[in-house]
Amino acid sequence: MTEAARKVDHTFPDLSRVPQVDEVGVVERVDRFCKRSIKKDSKVQALRLALSMIDLTTLEGMDTPGKVRQLCQKAMHLHDQLDDLPHVAAVCVYPTMVGVAKRALQGTDINVASVATAFPSGMAPLSVKLEDTKTAVAEGANEIDMVISRGAFLAGEYQHVFDEIAAIKEACGDAHLKVILETGELKTLDRVRRASVLAMHAGADFIKTSTGKIQPAATMPVTLVMLQAIRDFYYETDRKVGMKPAGGISKAKQAIQYLVMLRETLGNDWMTPDLFRFGASSLANDVLMQLQKQRTGDYQSLDYFSKD
């Protein structure tokens, strides 16, 4: 945990000061990001950065230790045919798989992230959520991806949502807390903005769009609104909160568009896995394919890239 994060004082924010969001304007701005033309060196740089920001994820009811170990192998060896590749930021699993992942990743600096708090619905009492979180941390998770209580949020019980996040944050101890807003269930950008503010004031180290279980998952307009909330929080408190769009980003081109949006909204300080992650399972191979193409000039078949 950073010094700044420790100093957060968890006071409920003045929600009347949360700015309105105009969806038409947001979509227009996003269109401009997508028109940036990223070629040559800057493309390679972006692709490598994107790889290093991936939270390689498996969140299935049918996950087994074998599957998780395979995913960890992929995390450590993305594509050994290409030299000098960065490794992904973290492997993201359910709490019961944290131990398996931890052992598989031993000796690397790849983090283990665990979803918690009755993921994905969050429909459990706080005591269960706290226990869920503590178990994952005890098993060795460096990062906890919690879900907010969308029902309570939509019912206007903001204090409840806030208190819950603050309590989970405390239960995390030294583990980083990512707060999943599940924007696909919040429906409006105004709610996304408000939930972002709540989560950051309650102590989130990262805010994250989605569980991946609800459609739409991450979109650029939603991510832009969250990035703007992060920027305003930084203006106000000098604390840098991270961002994690998750679900729906499977192509290298999309990843580059997200990075353009990140750079032009929050600047260079955020262009690091410490402050930006992609929650994705299939993005890595498309990025690898593009990197290979940049090197050799040819696209290789997907069969040349390992699927774990």
Added chain:
Amino acid sequence: MSKLQFDGGWEYAPAPESTDHIEVNERYGLFIGGEFVEPASGEYFATTNPATEQQLSSVAAAGTEDVDRAVRAARNGYDKYWSKLSAADRGKYIFRIARMLQERAREFAVIESLDGGKPIRESRDIDIPLAAAHFFYYAGWADKLDYAYPGRNVRPLGVAGQIIPWNFPLLMAAWKIAPALACGNTVVLKPAETTPLTALKLAELVRDADLPPGVVNIVTGAGDTGAAIVDHGDVDKVAFTGSTAVGRAIMERLAGQDKKYTLELGGKAANIIFADAAIDQAVEGIVNGIFFNQGHVCCAGSRLLVQESVADEVIAKLRDRMETLIVGDPLDKNTDIGAINSAAQLERIEHYLKLGRSEGADVYQSSVPVPKQGYWCRPTLFTGVSQSNRVVQEEIFGPVLAIQTFRTFGEALEKANNTPYGLSGGVWTDKGAKIFRMTQGIRAGVVWANTFNKFDPTSPFGGYKESGVGREGGLHGLSAYLDLVAGEAA
């Protein structure tokens, strides 16, 4: 307040649009009677790329004799061909121009950026598509004019003399030519002397579209050529877009002449941000309002009025946003702000930067690098200014924004209207009722709510007070090219 860091780090590699596919002749004559002809004077002048200061081509300088020849060709085209065609056939020709413009969009976009300095993103995504849209829109009207004005008979005027500016060269040509042709007139059009190339390419296109000779004539030249058009006895209608000073001179010349006219002149629009606006989107709107096309926009939101309680926040966000605006090579697909159109215009902008400083304004410019060669101006803010400052009163026509604050609705409205101009305005608030109250109060031809600088051929455009006379675009734009006679519609 913490500051974001935009320097260094991940940079975008140059992404220039290719120029391989374009063809620009070394020399262009005048397009009269369906063909390119030498000017009587034998004189030519250079047109240059403002981003490199290199010459692109040389174009003919039309004198009085040439203008007379063009007007005679237009009259002949009107008498012999255009007035004899059925309205539906007129429409077909205009549709053909529109389609061909779409087909050659890439070439037109590149030439527009080369000759005028505007970023390729804008010429590609805005200028050229909108120009084609205007031809499509007015082509549709050609055979429906009788239904546009129920109870009246409509007649074309004859020969229209049209003079257009350098900020949207092809788009302004489309705004002028499309309704004139749809209404059954023939035209003599003069593009601005710094940006004649897309109009000349349009002349080639008109020739390729097999328009009857003399229906569209394009003559190049400077102010004298324009004056010759305005003064010509056989011109029935004058349409001008440009500065208020020239507009006033044209109006003086027109006094006592029996010509219809429309003038689309300068502006100093207020862009009003209320505290309850969606602030981040409003900041985008400020950027689009003043930095679009290097601020060479008559309807630019060049005066920002921001409610005092959010002024610091808005200005801080605007400054951070300005750091991400890329100034440079107009042909680079990532360029946000291109080259200032000409040395003369750059001098004018710099004059105002100096004037603002001497008036005591605080000047802020983004730290973005600009190329050495060519004409450039960093995006600029003036703060600490009031209605009494000349940089607030006068049109600068560059990427320069004057920022003032207000406390109440009434104060904002008063300041917005306290200008000799009345072309456009912008309102940003989350409250619908406030939008209606403000837009009804602002004396301007176009007022945008929660957006800025949006154009559509169906929407009329024009000004109050010193911003001009008449409307272009939409149904309103038809009446500028028609004689409306009382009587039963056919």
